[in-house]
Amino acid sequence: MTEANHAERTRPQRAEDQRDILDIVGLTVALPGRTGTGTTVLHGVDLRLKPGGIHGLAGESGSGKTMTGLAVMGLLPPGARARGRVLLDGEDLLSLSAHELGAVRGRVVSMVFQDPSTCLHPMLTIGHQLTDHLRHHLKIGRKEARGRAADLLGRVRIPSPAEALSRYPHEFSGGMRQRVAIAAALACEPKVVIADEPTTGLDVTIQAGVLRLLRGLCDELGLAILLVTHDLGVMSAIADEVSVLKHGRVVESGPRARVLTAPRHGYTRSLLEALPGRTAT
Amino acid sequence: MTFVLTNLVPGDPATANLGEQASSDPAAVAEYRRQHGLDQPLPIQYARYLEDLARGDLGQSQQSHQPVLTDLRAAVPATMELAALAILLSLLVGVASGVVSALHRNRLGDHVLRVLSLLFVSMPTFWLALVAFYVFFDQLGWAAGSGRLDPGVTAPANVTGLYTVDAVLAGQWFTFWNAVSHLILPALVLTAHTVGLLTRFTRSAVLEVLSQDYVRSARAKGLPERTVLVHYVLRGALVPVITVAGLAFGALLSGTVLVESIFAWPGLGGYAFRSATTFDLPAVMGVGLVIGTIYLFVNLAVDVLYGVIDPRARVQ
Ligand SMILES: Nc1ncnc2c1ncn2[C@@H]1O[C@H](COP(=O)(O)OP(=O)(O)OP(=O)(O)O)[C@@H](O)[C@H]1O
Numbered sequence A: 001m002t003e004a005n006h007a008e009r010t011r012p013q014r015a016e017d018q019r020d021i022l023d024i025v026g027l028t029v030a031l032p033g034r035t036g037t038g039t040t041v042l043h044g045v046d047l048r049l050k051p052g053g054i055h056g057l058a059g060e061s062g063s064g065k066t067m068t069g070l071a072v073m074g075l076l077p078p079g080a081r082a083r084g085r086v087l088l089d090g091e092d093l094l095s096l097s098a099h100e101l102g103a104v105r106g107r108v109v110s111m112v113f114q115d116p117s118t119c120l121h122p123m124l125t126i127g128h129q130l131t132d133h134l135r136h137h138l139k140i141g142r143k144e145a146r147g148r149a150a151d152l153l154g155r156v157r158i159p160s161p162a163e164a165l166s167r168y169p170h171e172f173s174g175g176m177r178q179r180v181a182i183a184a185a186l187a188c189e190p191k192v193v194i195a196d197e198p199t200t201g202l203d204v205t206i207q208a209g210v211l212r213l214l215r216g217l218c219d220e221l222g223l224a225i226l227l228v229t230h231d232l233g234v235m236s237a238i239a240d241e242v243s244v245l246k247h248g249r250v251v252e253s254g255p256r257a258r259v260l261t262a263p264r265h266g267y268t269r270s271l272l273e274a275l276p277g278r279t280a281t
Numbered sequence B: 001m002t003f004v005l006t007n008l009v010p011g012d013p014a015t016a017n018l019g020e021q022a023s024s025d026p027a028a029v030a031e032y033r034r035q036h037g038l039d040q041p042l043p044i045q046y047a048r049y050l051e052d053l054a055r056g057d058l059g060q061s062q063q064s065h066q067p068v069l070t071d072l073r074a075a076v077p078a079t080m081e082l083a084a085l086a087i088l089l090s091l092l093v094g095v096a097s098g099v100v101s102a103l104h105r106n107r108l109g110d111h112v113l114r115v116l117s118l119l120f121v122s123m124p125t126f127w128l129a130l131v132a133f134y135v136f137f138d139q140l141g142w143a144a145g146s147g148r149l150d151p152g153v154t155a156p157a158n159v160t161g162l163y164t165v166d167a168v169l170a171g172q173w174f175t176f177w178n179a180v181s182h183l184i185l186p187a188l189v190l191t192a193h194t195v196g197l198l199t200r201f202t203r204s205a206v207l208e209v210l211s212q213d214y215v216r217s218a219r220a221k222g223l224p225e226r227t228v229l230v231h232y233v234l235r236g237a238l239v240p241v242i243t244v245a246g247l248a249f250g251a252l253l254s255g256t257v258l259v260e261s262i263f264a265w266p267g268l269g270g271y272a273f274r275s276a277t278t279f280d281l282p283a284v285m286g287v288g289l290v291i292g293t294i295y296l297f298v299n300l301a302v303d304v305l306y307g308v309i310d311p312r313a314r315v316q
């Protein structure tokens, strides 16, 4: 029955045997501790993303969701050590040099960060921040980049996108800034986007709009999304697969319908029970 | 303001300016006071002072026996030349070493720069001036002597009052290099404190910005590290750096008082020193006015720069 639910999705089902675009194998991350011993925040995490798929990553605060994203991006805090493999289209990101990683970041894999109000530079225009990486990665001119940026802003439903380019972050609401950040992450048409709580703090209608946008991009462009959220409601609305993290370990992973309706792990069940107006079956 | 402060000073200009013998003669003192209007009650003195000020008359210096305005006209450009060079050098060196220090946080380069900047900040400027003068002029003979030019070199035609600029305008290269050679040592002495100050503040400002989410976002976009540094980090650190630069300029001006006296630099600082120690009140008040005006303009410039750098600070 759960499989039937899954097949009911309106969008075309991607071939099951399609190669994973992002394959995280045994990712272990240790952060330098105050005493020098270091604390391990991720213990052998495995996650796989298919092109065009949305993989939801749930887990309570501090479980290591953001760390997983940062490890993929190679943006762990200074002194952190990552082991395991992060295969992006077959290439291990953990083994890349800083220079090689620079060519991948923002171009093949990008990240939308958790706090929208602080992730844009307050003294640079939206246009500057939407086009600098576009121009760097795609080697296009200023005018063309601005055209594309305005296009993107339109797609994330920013009103009068052309004027918005010459405005500064403080002239936008938190929700708009969040959508600008999403636009920046999508600018170079990456294959994978890590979206860390992209809808937290947005009101319900805008949240729905952002989720629809992400879903649409997956279907249209074959974009794969690692959607970090502790909102299981968002998860059930959009994710194809769901993984649940606890204390840096994946305790549950599988198709959305199976995980959310028939959780195997007690922890997932308790998460589901914590949802208002909802009980785990 | 300057009027009140200068009149509060417990000293008597009459005794200070008349000399040992005359000041013991009550008649001479009374005559001196009458001549300079000092026998009038303070409010009347003040009204007279304002009246003269409105006419552009700052009074007569009791030391140089010239109008204070004439003295200031000569002194201000001399100090400006020195202070401008010093603040430029401080900004160049201080900001650069602050950035380097922050980027090498807790590594050898950082430690060295932090110790040096602490040393520079805490070194008394007058002491440094004496040591520098003794070592580089007396002992090594590397630096040019005191004053703005060697004796025998005539000043270039007065356009801006800045000898270096005027010499260039007149095409007098020998005079230019001579003026530069006289500028360097006092300017470097003045620079020490502000370089230390700017290094320390730039370091902490850059570290603060480096930990900001927007820098991480810039890196996540795959921008080259140089672009991240120039466009995102330095831009973010500019506001605190400008603030400190404004304060540093103030510190630098007060440093000129003793540095100019030691290097016999005919500027505002030396003039302030001489007029204060001889209770030459019109001169002291004139200097106060000029310094106040300079501070005002520096603060204004800092405010304008805030608006240029940070769109949030712009008046809507
Ligand atoms: N800069 C850091 N230095 C040391 N430890 C850190 C740092 N950042 C996070 N941690 C620790 O790493 C662990 C995982 O944190 P992470 O930010 O990945 O959690 P999260 O699942 O994203 O939580 P949230 O839902 O609150 O965002 C936590 O225990 C946290 O205390």
Ligand SMILES: [Mg+2]
Pocket: A065, A066, A067, A114, A196
């Ligand atoms: Mg997080």
